[in-house]
Amino acid sequence: MQLQSRHLLGLENVTRDDITLILDTAVSFKRVLERPIPKVPTLRGKTVVNLFFEPSTRTRISFELAEKRLSADSVNFSASSSSLKKGETFKDTARNIESMMIDFVVIRHSSPGAAHYLANNVKASIINAGDGAHEHPTQALLDLMTLRENRESLKGLKVVIVGDIEHSRVARSNIYGLLTMGAEVGVCGPSTLLPREVERLGATIYPHIEDAIAEADVLNILRIQLERQGKGLFPSIREYRNLFGVTRERVERAHKPLTIMHPGPMNRGVEIDSDVADSDASVILQQVTNGVAVRMAILYLLAGGKAMAEGEEHA
Amino acid sequence: MPKLNSDQTVHIEKLLLKGARILDSAHKLDETADILIQKDTIQEISSIPSDTFKGTVLDCAGLVVAPGFCDMHVHLREPGREDKETIETGCAAAAAGGFTAVACMPNTKPPLDNRSLIEFVQERAEYLLTDVHPVAAITKGLKGEELTEMGELAEAGAVAFSDDGRPVFDSDQFRRALEYAGMFNRPIIEHSEELSLAEGGHMNEGFVSTQLGLKGIPPISEDIAVARNVLIAEYVGKPVHIAHVSTAGSVRIIREAKSRGVPVTAETCPHYLIFTDEMVKTFDPNKYKMNPPLRTEADRLALLDGLKDGTIDAIATDHAPHTIDDKDCEFDVAAFGIIGLETSIGSVLSHLVQNGKFKLPKIIELMSVNPRKILGLDPIEIKAGARANLTVFDPKAEWTVDPTQFKSKGRNTPFDGETFTGKAVAVLNKGMVYLGR
Ligand SMILES: [Zn+2]
Numbered sequence: 069m070q071l072q073s074r075h076l077l078g079l080e081n082v083t084r085d086d087i088t089l090i091l092d093t094a095v096s097f098k099r100v101l102e103r104p105i106p107k108v109p110t111l112r113g114k115t116v117v118n119l120f121f122e123p124s125t126r127t128r129i130s131f132e133l134a135e136k137r138l139s140a141d142s143v144n145f146s147a148s149s150s151s152l153k154k155g156e157t158f159k160d161t162a163r164n165i166e167s168m169m170i171d172f173v174v175i176r177h178s179s180p181g182a183a184h185y186l187a188n189n190v191k192a193s194i195i196n197a198g199d200g201a202h203e204h205p206t207q208a209l210l211d212l213m214t215l216r217e218n219r220e221s222l223k224g225l226k227v228v229i230v231g232d233i234e235h236s237r238v239a240r241s242n243i244y245g246l247l248t249m250g251a252e253v254g255v256c257g258p259s260t261l262l263p264r265e266v267e268r269l270g271a272t273i274y275p276h277i278e279d280a281i282a283e284a285d286v287l288n289i290l291r292i293q294l295e296r297q298g299k300g301l302f303p304s305i306r307e308y309r310n311l312f313g314v315t316r317e318r319v320e321r322a323h324k325p326l327t328i329m330h331p332g333p334m335n336r337g338v339e340i341d342s343d344v345a346d347s348d349a350s351v352i353l354q355q356v357t358n359g360v361a362v363r364m365a366i367l368y369l370l371a372g373g374k375a376m377a378e379g380e381e382h383a
Numbered sequence: 384m385p386k387l388n389s390d391q392t393v394h395i396e397k398l399l400l401k402g403a404r405i406l407d408s409a410h411k412l413d414e415t416a417d418i419l420i421q422k423d424t425i426q427e428i429s430s431i432p433s434d435t436f437k438g439t440v441l442d443c444a445g446l447v448v449a450p451g452f453c454d455m456h457v458h459l460r461e462p463g464r465e466d467k468e469t470i471e472t473g474c475a476a477a478a479a480g481g482f483t484a485v486a487c488m489p490n491t492k493p494p495l496d497n498r499s500l501i502e503f504v505q506e507r508a509e510y511l512l513t514d515v516h517p518v519a520a521i522t523k524g525l526k527g528e529e530l531t532e533m534g535e536l537a538e539a540g541a542v543a544f545s546d547d548g549r550p551v552f553d554s555d556q557f558r559r560a561l562e563y564a565g566m567f568n569r570p571i572i573e574h575s576e577e578l579s580l581a582e583g584g585h586m587n588e589g590f591v592s593t594q595l596g597l598k599g600i601p602p603i604s605e606d607i608a609v610a611r612n613v614l615i616a617e618y619v620g621k622p623v624h625i626a627h628v629s630t631a632g633s634v635r636i637i638r639e640a641k642s643r644g645v646p647v648t649a650e651t652c653p654h655y656l657i658f659t660d661e662m663v664k665t666f667d668p669n670k671y672k673m674n675p676p677l678r679t680e681a682d683r684l685a686l687l688d689g690l691k692d693g694t695i696d697a698i699a700t701d702h703a704p705h706t707i708d709d710k711d712c713e714f715d716v717a718a719f720g721i722i723g724l725e726t727s728i729g730s731v732l733s734h735l736v737q738n739g740k741f742k743l744p745k746i747i748e749l750m751s752v753n754p755r756k757i758l759g760l761d762p763i764e765i766k767a768g769a770r771a772n773l774t775v776f777d778p779k780a781e782w783t784v785d786p787t788q789f790k791s792k793g794r795n796t797p798f799d800g801e802t803f804t805g806k807a808v809a810v811l812n813k814g815m816v817y818l819g820r
Contacts, residue, residue: 080594157712180597184666185712200596201596201597202597237596265589268593
C-alpha cells in the first residue's frame with residue numbers, strides 16, 4: 069500500500085487508511101531510532117529543504133533529525149537568514165526551489181494556504197509543517213501515534229483540546245485526524261478563542277474545564293499565546309489560569325484515567341501546571357520522540373515507499 | 384464608412400442593425416425590427432431591405448439590442464496605478480464587455496477630490512466610445528476628515544460621491560456628506576463596512592474561515608454599516624446608494640427601509656450572485672479574494688431574492704484590476720478585488736438567465752436603466768431621433784473566458800476558463816461602434 073497523495077498539506081482530506089499507513093510505518097521507524105546507530109539509507113540522494121518562515125526550533129529540529137536518520141541531504145532556509153526579509157517574494161522563493169531540483173519541501177509559514185501555494189507551483193513533494201492557523205498535520209499525526217501507544221484504541225476515545233482553538237493549526241489538524249480515526253473531540257477555551265461554527269467541524273464545546281476533565285480520556289493542552297491578551301481576547305493570564313489552567317487539583321477530580329498531552333512549548337503555570345506536565349499521566353516527552361518517527365514515515369511514504377510487513381525493519 | 388471588422392472601433396456613417404430584437408424595459412419595448420443609424424443618431428426603426436441599403440449592415444438576427452449598459456462601479460486606476468489599468472484600457476474592456484458607460488471610483492493616486500482631477504478623467508475619455516462618469520471623493524484625500532468641494536465637483540461632472548475602498552467611518556461626517564451632496568442632487572455611494580469588526584480579515588467569517596484558519600470578515604460588519612447608512616439617509620431625507628451588497632442582512636435592512644420610503648438604492652456584483660466562500664478553499668486570491676468577501680449560500684440566495692423583488696436595483700462589477708504580483712502570492716498577503724467588465728454580461732446571462740431565473744428585460748433594468756437612473760444620467764430611448772447608445776448581445780452564443788485576451792490589464796478573474804452562454808457583441812455610442820471578437 070502507498071499514500072494516495074504526493075503531498076501532505078493537511079489532514080482534512082486524508083483517509084483513515086492513509087493515516088493508519090503513516091502510523092504503522094512510524095512504528096517501524098521508531099524501532100530504528102532505538103538502535104545504537106539510528107540511521108537508515110532510505111532517502112540517500114534525496115534532497116529536502118526545510119523552509120521556515122516562522123521561528124520554530126522544535127518542529128524544525130524534529131524534521132532535520134528525521135531527514136538525517138533517513139540519510140537525506142537537507143538544507144535549512146529560515147526567515148532570519150532568508151532573503152525574504154529583503155523583499156523577495158514567496159513566489160520567487162518557490163521558483164528558486166524549483167530550479168534547485170529539490171525532492172521535498174518542508175514548509176512552515178504564517179499564511180494559511182502557503183503549503184498549497186507551493187504544491188501548485190513546484191514539482192517537489194510538499195510537507196506542511198504549519199500554515200498559519202490552518203493545519204499542522206505532522207503534529208496531529210504524532211499525537212495520534214502517541215495516543216495509539218497509550219490507549220487501547222482511538223475509536224471512541226474522548227479527546228478534549230484545551231486553549232486557543234481559533235488561532236491553532238494543531239487544533240484543526242487534530243480535530244480532522246481524530247474524527248477520521250473514530251475518536252470523539254471536544255474543545256474547551258474562552259468563547260473569544262473558539263472559531264465560529266466550530267461545532268460543525270464535529271467538535272463538542274466544553275465551556276468549563278471541570279466538565280471537560282470529568283468526561284475526557286485525553287486532554288491536549290495548547291500553548292496560550294500571551295500576546296492575545298493585549299488584543300482583548302481574554303482579560304489576563306491570571307484569569308485564564310483561573311478558568312482554564314490544567315492544575316493538579318482539577319486533574320485529581322477526573323473520573324477516568326487521563327492522558328495529558330501538550331504540543332509544546334509549554335507555559336508552565338499558565339495553561340498547565342508543572343506537577344501535571346511532569347506526572348505519570350503526561351506523555352509529552354513521548355510526543356517529541358514520536359515526532360521524529362512520524363516525520364520519517366511521512367518522508368519515506370511520500371518518496372513512494374510502501375507499507376512494511378509486520379516486524380519488518382529497514383536495513 | 385469603413386467595413387466593420389471585429390475588435391475595432393469605427394465612426395458610424397450609415398449603419399443598419401438588421402433584424403434585431405429590440406428590448407427596452409423602461410419603455411416596455413420588445414420587437415424585432417431594423418435600426419438605421421446615421422452618425423450618432425437613430426434615423427429610423429422599421430423594416431429596411433438590406434440589398435438596396437447603401438451603408439454598413441450588421442446582421443443582428445438572434446441578437447438583442449438594448450439601451451447601452453452602464454457599470455456603475457469600476458476602478459480605472461488612473462491616475463497613479465497605470466500599471467494596473469488606464470482609462471483607455473478600462474474603457475476598451477468596458478466596450479468589449481458590452482458597456483457604453485462606466486462610473487469610476489475616486490480611490491486613485493491622487494484621489495479624485497478636486498476639479499482638475501475630475502476634468503483629467505473626462506479629458507482622457509473624451510475621444511473614447513465609453514462614457515466615463517467620475518465619482519468624486521466624499522472627503523479630501525479619502526481621509527474621512529474634511530468634505531470635498533462637492534458643488535464644484537458636481538459642476539465639473541462628478542455624478543456621485545464616494546470614498547469607496549473605505550467607509551466614511553464617522554457617522555456625523557456621513558450625515559453631513561449626505562446633506563451636503565443632496566444640495567446638488569448627487570447620491571452618496573457608500574462602501575458599507577464597520578471597520579472595527581472587519582479590520583484584518585481576508586474572507587467571510589463563518590464555517591469555511593474556521594476550516595481554513597483565515598481571519599474572517601463577519602457579515603455583521605456590513606449589516607451594521609448598511610443599517611447606519613439607511614438610518615441616516617432616512618433622517619436627513621437624502622439619497623444613499625449602497626455599494627456591492629453581499630449579505631442577507633443587508634438585503635433585509637434595505638428591503639425594510641425601502642418599504643418605508645427611505646431614499647436608498649443598492650447594487651450587487653455578479654460574483655456574489657454566483658460564488659460562495661467555499662471557493663476560498665482553493666486558496667486562490669487571484670480569483671476569490673475581494674472586499675466584501677464571497678459569503679455563504681444563504682447570502683447568495685438572499686441576494687437573488689433581493690434582485691427579484693427590487694430591493695437591489697443594479698448589478699455592477701466593482702472591476703478592480705491588480706498586477707499579477709499583487710495577486711500571485713499568499714492569500715492573506717494578496718490585494719482585494721477582481722475584475723468584471725469583460726465577464727459581467729456573460730456571467731449574468733449564463734448564471735441568471737440561462738436557468739430561467741431572470742428574464743432579459745429585468746437584466747436590462749439592472750444593468751442599464753437603473754444604474755443610469757441612480758447616477759442621474761439621461762435615460763436612453765430606442766426610437767427615431769434619439770442618440771444611438773446601444774448594447775448588442777447574443778443571449779445564446781457560447782464562449783470560453785480567456786484572460787490573456789482581455790482588454791483590461793487585469794487578469795484577476797474567477798471566471799478564467801469558464802464557458803459562458805451569452806456574449807456582448809457590439810456597443811454603439813458617441814457616433815462610434817465597436818464590434819467585439
Ligand atoms: Zn468598495
